[in-house]
Amino acid sequence: MPNLEPALASLSNPRVKGWAKLSERKYRQREGRFKLEGIHLVAEALAAGWPLECVVFDEGLGIPEELIGYADRADVVDAGATLPAWIPASPDIIAKCSETETPQPVFAVALRKQAEPEWLFRQDGGPVVLLDGVQDPGNVGTIVRSAAASGAAAVVLGRGTADLYNAKTLRSTMGALFYIPVLEAELPSLLSEAKERGIPLFGTSLRASESCYDCDLSGSPWLLMGNEGSGLSPDVMEFVDRPIIIPMTGRTESLNVAMAATALLFEAQRQRLAQSN
Structure with a gap:
């Protein structure tokens, strides 16, 4: 079963504000995190075992079909990493955190990895x-x-x-x-x-x-x-x-x-x- 959290509906939620700030380079650098928008990028990150903090999806549409298999797996991240939280959210929140004119129904917050x-x-x-x-x-x-x-x-x-x-x-x-x-x-x-x-x-x-x-x-x-x-x-x-x-x-x-x-x-x-x- 996915690590499912309660739905978010408020644009003033501190987590939502933090996700929206990741649209700016200085915040990405300071926080060591970045956003992945859309089913394809999120699926690729999950398939590669890239460390994700959370996957946020449109609560009205549910987890996209292409991602359901990853939500039910426990081996989708590097060994020792924390499984991502799966968070339903309102369309307004998805739009606030999106950088495209037509927001896709899912985004993820990923952790930066610096190669040696x-x-x-x-x-x-x-x-x-x-x-x-x-x-x-x-x-x-x-x-x-x-x-x-x-x-x-x-x-x-x-x-x-x-x-x-x-x-x-x-x-x-x-x-x-x-x-x-x-x-x-x-x-x-x-x-x-x-x-x-x-x-x-x-x-x-x-x-x-x-x-x-x-x-x-x-x-x-x-x-x-x-x-x-x-x-x-x-x-x-x-x-x-x-x-x-x-x-x-x-x-x-x-x-x-x-x-x-x-x-x-x-x-x-x-x-x-x-x-x-």
Whole structure:
């Protein structure tokens, strides 16, 4: 049976006010929590065993059919974690806590998980993608999704990059953030350590002459992706060992940063698979 709590109906309830505040980045950072809106994201979090504080659903509609199986299971969270509370609430409360014009009938409050930086320096986990000032939430979410899909080791969000826990970023990940480590870090200090450890550092540049298809991406390289308009910042670019370009035989000036990252990630996957066969 689910850990079912009494229904909430008052917009002035302190818990409701706290959930609504999680729409702001400063509160998410301070509280170490974030919201997941919609059946798909909540189901993905439950399937992955991500720690959830609670799942709030429209009391008139009940627990969505897609989530009922998770509500009855005791193994949907990491070992030692507390089972989430399942809380019926009025549509007004759902709307107050939603960041979309047409609120979905369920949201969850999730706990942030910070992966250990040492994870980045493994030499057997595939590429690491580092984002330097990638500001569009949709781009960040898509890159996280592509990284998870292509077997990358991790994603690092540098200064000026969109917040992973922004509602738009979360929607763009389509739940992929539950399956790949994502860290926030100051890139220059991290890249300095990577150089000392001999990790190859590749950065995309329209001025580069070396094709990504001529590079060995089969191991655990670090792939640096820059801002949508200005590319990699000078203090990050100075660490790049090999500037590379994605060849384009058609007529267009450049690729969107999420498309470029996806192309590199799947080329790295192709090379790894070719070596294993």
